Amino acid sequence: MTGVRTVAGVALRNAHVTRLVALTLLLVVVFSALAPRVFPTALNFQSIAYSVPEIGLLALAMALTMITGGIDLSVVATANLAALTTAGLYIAAGGETATSPLLLVAFCAAALLVGMACGAVNGLLVSRVRVSPILATLATMQIFNGIAILWTDGEAQYGFPDTFLWLGDATIAYVPVAFLIFIGAALLIWHIVSRTGLGTRIVLVGANPVAARYSGVDERGVLMRTYLISGLLAGIAGIVIAAKSTSASPDYGGSYVLLAIVIAVLGGTDPFGGRGSVAGVVLAAIALQVLASGFNIMRLSPFLYQIAQGLILLVVMVVELRRGRLLERLRGLLTGRPG
């Protein structure tokens, strides 16, 4: 009895997350009805689960920086650099024969370090040089991408051993390992944001940077750490991308930047800063991949999906951020009084 009440209470208090769960279930129901032989099958859900981790991780990175009122447009370029790092190291170590688990750990660690290094560059630019995050990460996106292209002569890199590819291909109880990695990372970020002092400070810096500064919060340190974590998440995304595609390429994932932002916003992150929900981002990532799969299965034009993505972004922002103001304006329009 008490259990039911608690769940209901949780659901009511986290209205946004509940809405997302409802949205996802609605999408599943609708597409299952439209494509009953294909959509509601284990293989399909597993397929969707394969495609969630890489964009989900990138969206988490994006959301974290957005909570501080900034943004990180370089997440995809960072992920590609991390992926290329593992590729380069594996190729140097012998390619498909380098199956030692020790190498696996070492090379993944290297990828994470590269991700954090990129994050550090962003962090320095935003916290010390005080460049606007939009411009800083727009520039670093180009720079990281340029470095990746020059490093590889623009070619995708092959040559991973099975031990590494296991990360992208294997399933445990029908759930892809990569998806489990994603959930693990999400739990880690959730812990940081909700349970640590750093998390509180991250939210505070985003919500009211002036107050934060005057309260003695080390804004620079917080921002630096935020971008470091964002880089780390991008590094994990890079590992997942490499393992899933069995290759690393400097140009992969160009469309993911916008998608990550859409997922972050849909997941309840306020782009002005100060608010965000890890659970929301996870659910939003799943919801949008369900939507994309549904579109693919229904053979709808990809341009319709592009429009849908843009609409979702705008509609969610209006509903989440400006519901009050929108209603005011509508009331003003209807009653003839200024809104």
Added chain:
Amino acid sequence: MRKISTLLVAVASASALAACGSSADLSSDGGNGGGNTAAPADLRFVTVVKLTGVGWFNRMETGVKEFATETGIDATQTGADDAGPEKQVKIIQDLIPQRPTAIAVVPNSPESLEGVLKRARDAGIKVVTHEASDQKNTDADIEAFDNTAYGAHMMDELAKCMGESGKYANFVGHLTAKTHMEWAAGAQARAQEKFKGVTRVADPIESQENTGVAYDRTKELLTRNPDIKGIIGSAATDVAGIGRAVQEAGLQDKVCVMGTSIPSVSEKYFADGSIDKIFFWDPAVAGKAMLKIARLLAEGKQVEEGTNLGLPGYESLKRFPGNATTFHGNAWIDVDKSNAAEYKF
């Protein structure tokens, strides 16, 4: 406590979605794969192209639809709205649960698709590729021609136009576009072997698949090498940009412009000789070739050296040396102002 409950609800729903449904579906029993001769109406082929909506692949779709009408097989084409690898990966990933008999792919980035194509093949789906001579996870790759021979053919024509001497330059879409680079290498090898008077002024130049870039780079080329006599383009819109630059510089008669393109893009420059000749292969025929091979594979047959697909240029397939699954035909088409009207795409 509250937050943990919320997160657990989220994770639970997510995992449920990932793992639910009858586990029996996950076996690799494709239902349609294997060596049985299924009736045409039971077969389903899906062609996944690089980018949907552009002239080249619209033409390929014509071929796919013709194939569907001729054979009664459910053959359709799909593609993403940009040429990024990740969208193609997702499309193929989403096709797997639909269990088509075969997927015919023209990859944007063959390497990026290896993972998902492997999963497709594991699920019993036959995979045929085009413009991906190094693809590992494919049952058969078909090329319209041997890229090196094609490059050599272009050089034969260019050298003839240039009077077998002078400087030339070669554009490619991207330095990473393997096919384009092979054409360029083939052309250069031919020049070095047979037309010693023809020299290349620089390494292949990137047009970034953008006609404006090709135009700008050509203008710089003309400034830097005023005595250049030939320019080859690789991406379909390259020659349009190159021809435009040559036309504006008034050098139509002095510079030979040739390259891979389609008539609708280049024909307006044939009239005054800004573009001298274009080469291509008919994407509709290539699309049909992929599907015919898919049908052979679905029927349990093999593709061999000498297989005849019954399509112009694909009457006797040759295998690439060193690669058991890559085949090519001999299907290039030369078009200049004398026969441009025959091709309506």
Added chain:
Amino acid sequence: MRLSRLRGENNEGLLAGLIILLVLMMGVVEPGFLGPATLTNVVRSLLVDLTFALGMLVVIISGGIDVSFTAIAIFSGYGVIVLMNDLGADGTVWPFALAALAGAVLGGLNAAMVAGLRLPTLIVTLGTQGIVRGALIAFVGSQYLSNLPTGLESLARSDLFAVTTGGGTARMTLLALPVAVLCVLVALLLRSTMLGRSIYAIGGDVESARRVGIRVGRVQTFVYLFAGALAGFGGLMHVTLSRQANPYDLVGSELDVIAAVVIGGASIFGGRGSVLGTVLGVTLIAVINNSLVLLGVPSAWQRLAVGLLVLLGVGLQALGQGRRKSPPILAEVRS
């Protein structure tokens, strides 16, 4: 004293110096570079970007950013061509007016979100970019049109003037004229009108501007409509100059324009920027891009170079501003 005046409010002098230096260096490497052909080539290649940059300048001065302009541009440009083909119409001036109008209408979507609902500009324009581009290809058309209406084709080949030297004929395109006029108009708008001053004020601090009595909503609406109109105009210019209409063009090249404006001294924190700086920024990037073949440098360096330039530009700006902004009480708290 006079030297620092030469440097300019937004480092315009530095930029000009850098451009001259680069041009001279190119001249040393490749003597053929220093000729009228280079001038006309460079000008022609930067006209479209300059038009976009003028719109972006106004947006950035107002404290926002717009990444939807490329989608608006190609929608307007391609759309006008499709319309002209469908109607069998021809013309040289009215299509541009129509394209600008279409651009303004599309820009209205941005205006509604930013001015009306006060949503963050980057994300709003990301959303509209997706919607506009998707709508273009899904509903207007996806075909590559290689033949334009006669009026526009001949416009593309019309010259303002031509100079014939030993190496060939250098032609200055007629379309350089309207763009030059636009530059002057925008400069006048920004410097000499109340509206212009309001744009700077909003960029500096929205709240203060509001309290001084500036109608922030209206000014912002103007900014995004104006940017949309310029984008539409630029889009048709792109189509005309390249003598083909490809709906897949333009989108993806936003950074070059943003970089040019930022390098030209405009600050995204708002309140700073000039037309001269923007022109110089666009010229610098065009000179760099145009010289790649000359130096035989792989174009991958181009992405790197533009990114580094942006960082350099904003970094210098930010460091300059940072020194001024710290209130004394924080120094106490920190020490």
